[in-house]
Amino acid sequence: MDAIEANNLRKTFGPVIAVDDVSITLPQGGIFGFLGPNGAGKTTVIRMLTGVLIPDAGSVRILGTDVNKDPLTAKLKMGVIPENGTVYSDLTAEQNILITAKFYGMDRASREERAGEILARLGLEERKNDLVRTFSKGMRQRISIACAIVHSPPVLILDEPTTGLDVYSRRLVIDTVRHMNREGSTVLLTTHNIEEANALCSMISIVNKGRIVATGSPEKLKKTFDTSRYVEISFDQPVGHELFKAPGITRTESWGDKWRVYTDDPDRAVKYLASLAERDHLTIVSIATSNPTLEEAFVRLTEGV
Amino acid sequence: MDLNVFARSILVITEKNMRIYYFKGPVVVFGLLFPLIMFFTFFIGRNLDLVLFFPGFLGMMLFFTASSVGPLITPWEKREKTYERLVSLPVILESIIIGDLLAGAIFGVAITTIVFAASAILLHLSLMNAGLLFLAFVLGSITFAALGTLLASPTMNNPSHIMMLSSLVRLPLIFVSGIFIPLSQLSGWEWILTSLSPLTYLVDLFHAALNGDAVYPPWVDMLALAAVILVFIGCAKVIQKRNLMKGL
Ligand SMILES: Nc1ncnc2c1ncn2[C@@H]1O[C@H](COP(=O)(O)OP(=O)(O)O)[C@@H](O)[C@H]1O
Numbered sequence: 001m002d003a004i005e006a007n008n009l010r011k012t013f014g015p016v017i018a019v020d021d022v023s024i025t026l027p028q029g030g031i032f033g034f035l036g037p038n039g040a041g042k043t044t045v046i047r048m049l050t051g052v053l054i055p056d057a058g059s060v061r062i063l064g065t066d067v068n069k070d071p072l073t074a075k076l077k078m079g080v081i082p083e084n085g086t087v088y089s090d091l092t093a094e095q096n097i098l099i100t101a102k103f104y105g106m107d108r109a110s111r112e113e114r115a116g117e118i119l120a121r122l123g124l125e126e127r128k129n130d131l132v133r134t135f136s137k138g139m140r141q142r143i144s145i146a147c148a149i150v151h152s153p154p155v156l157i158l159d160e161p162t163t164g165l166d167v168y169s170r171r172l173v174i175d176t177v178r179h180m181n182r183e184g185s186t187v188l189l190t191t192h193n194i195e196e197a198n199a200l201c202s203m204i205s206i207v208n209k210g211r212i213v214a215t216g217s218p219e220k221l222k223k224t225f226d227t228s229r230y231v232e233i234s235f236d237q238p239v240g241h242e243l244f245k246a247p248g249i250t251r252t253e254s255w256g257d258k259w260r261v262y263t264d265d266p267d268r269a270v271k272y273l274a275s276l277a278e279r280d281h282l283t284i285v286s287i288a289t290s291n292p293t294l295e296e297a298f299v300r301l302t303e304g305v
Numbered sequence: 306m307d308l309n310v311f312a313r314s315i316l317v318i319t320e321k322n323m324r325i326y327y328f329k330g331p332v333v334v335f336g337l338l339f340p341l342i343m344f345f346t347f348f349i350g351r352n353l354d355l356v357l358f359f360p361g362f363l364g365m366m367l368f369f370t371a372s373s374v375g376p377l378i379t380p381w382e383k384r385e386k387t388y389e390r391l392v393s394l395p396v397i398l399e400s401i402i403i404g405d406l407l408a409g410a411i412f413g414v415a416i417t418t419i420v421f422a423a424s425a426i427l428l429h430l431s432l433m434n435a436g437l438l439f440l441a442f443v444l445g446s447i448t449f450a451a452l453g454t455l456l457a458s459p460t461m462n463n464p465s466h467i468m469m470l471s472s473l474v475r476l477p478l479i480f481v482s483g484i485f486i487p488l489s490q491l492s493g494w495e496w497i498l499t500s501l502s503p504l505t506y507l508v509d510l511f512h513a514a515l516n517g518d519a520v521y522p523p524w525v526d527m528l529a530l531a532a533v534i535l536v537f538i539g540c541a542k543v544i545q546k547r548n549l550m551k552g553l
């Protein structure tokens with residue numbers, strides 16, 4: 001059974017098509033990333049997956065349960081951090097976790113045991129009796145994730161869990177996500193941070209303008225755009241770009257005192273550039289080849305290059 | 306649908322509301338002070354007949370207490386950004402509406418019981434049917450707490466706008482209830498107007514329980530209140546569903 005199965009989701013807000021025919025199938029066990037620029041439709045997809053928003057068309061199943069037909073059962077299997085959602089300021093850190101656990105039907109003993117365990121994991125043990133009102137954004141978000149994992153949910157859905165956090169909180173949130181995944185939770189998170197997606201996710205879908213434009217492992221996505229590699233070179237004296245006209249070089253751009261020479265075959269291009277310098281008595285000040293980056297894939301896919 | 310999970314979601318939401326929005330010093334103090342102020346405003350120095358006055362006073366008080374905080378909960382939660390998290394817990398819209406309603410109703414019954422007990426001792430009120438009186442407290446509180454959840458429904462997520470709307474709806478309801486005029490003295494259109502207000506039936510029920518001088522038999526009053534409760538909850542659900550995403 002798949003952890004999350006969504007078919008042909010669609011949602012419009014007036015004239016805006018926020019989500020347009022999105023289907024996803026996440027098998028159990030991975031950490032999946034939704035990567036996309038602001039306004040891509042990530043949050044709208046998450047809201048439909050978590051039963052907050054009813055789709056105009058399409059269906060969602062969480063571990064086999066239809067979210068719109070049986071929302072209570074489906075929601076019991078999930079732990080969620082909404083993008084614009086926070087815990088109660090007028091309750092303490094611990095009270096927030098305990099009352100959330102009640103929603104999931106945990107008995108008193110396991111509520112208290114689990115709350116203690118999670119507060120320690122998230123570095124909030126000493127502040128557990130303080131009102132959340134007095135907490136920083138990072139601490140609040142740690143309480144949000146504490147509440148989302150209190151019932152050890154098989155499916156964990158986090159909308160921009162690390163956006164705007166201090167380094168320490170961000171680290172703890174990411175560690176907790178990894179920990180929950182090791183313990184058996186399937187994780188779906190959204191981010192607009194490419195590095196984070198690269199470091200955390202086993203599979204990524206790139207979302208743009210309400211559609212999924214590419215899906216794959218981070219390495220596979222990078223490889224797809226391997227053709228966009230370049231060699232960056234600078235000489236001791238100015239040169240014109242007609243110098244670089246040669247087979248295998250697709251285009252050149254000037255970048256400050258450097259030139260970017262785009263090519264399908266960086267190895268061959270480096271050799272060619274070296275011979276060029278030899279021939280014209282130019283000294284090479286610096287030379288480097290690019291690595292394919294996820295950023296490259298992301299930029300190309302979301303700009304429609 | 307799993308009824309256990311549904312019932313649990315209602316109870317936990319009720320508990321959450323009681324803890325966060327009702328059992329706070331200022332709310333409780335105001336809840337208790339308000340009846341005192343109302344009593345002095347309407348009764349003292351006017352030579353009113355207590356037997357005629359008290360059921361109306363009790364109704365008006367219960368009306369205000371049970372419907373005071375409810376309209377603000379959803380707007381507050383939307384503004385504080387706790388609403389979307391609540392909706393993604395194992396709850397449905399009905400859990401939120403009924404949970405908000407129950408918290409208001411419990412608050413209404415608690416405050417009204419205290420105020421009644423104090424007044425009964427101080428003013429030597431007559432009490433013909435204590436069971437019926439308590440039933441009236443419960444039904445009345447649910448009715449006006451349901452009105453509270455209905456008032457929480459509109460798009461506004463600014464609590465001060467909700468307060469205005471709330472006064473705009475509640476004060477005329479008191480006005481048309483003719484709570485200090487015996488129903489039997491009304492004629493024609495006055496009677497039609499008062500029949501439209503749920504407060505009329507509650508006050509009539511209080512008359513039955515306290516003095517035994519009600520106009521309708523108790524079951525008519527109860528049936529009217531039950532019908533009003535269902536209408537309020539139904540409307541609240543339709544409107545809140547439509548406005549669920551507004552102000553998130
Ligand atoms: N409740 C809403 N009402 C109107 N438009 C909305 C609403 N929610 C999202 N949108 C629009 O839908 C698009 C996708 O938004 P969103 O899902 O929040 O994107 P992301 O999370 O990727 O930044 C945006 O154009 C946004 O303005």
Ligand SMILES: [Mg+2]
Nearest residue numbers: 042043083160
């Ligand atoms: Mg978003």
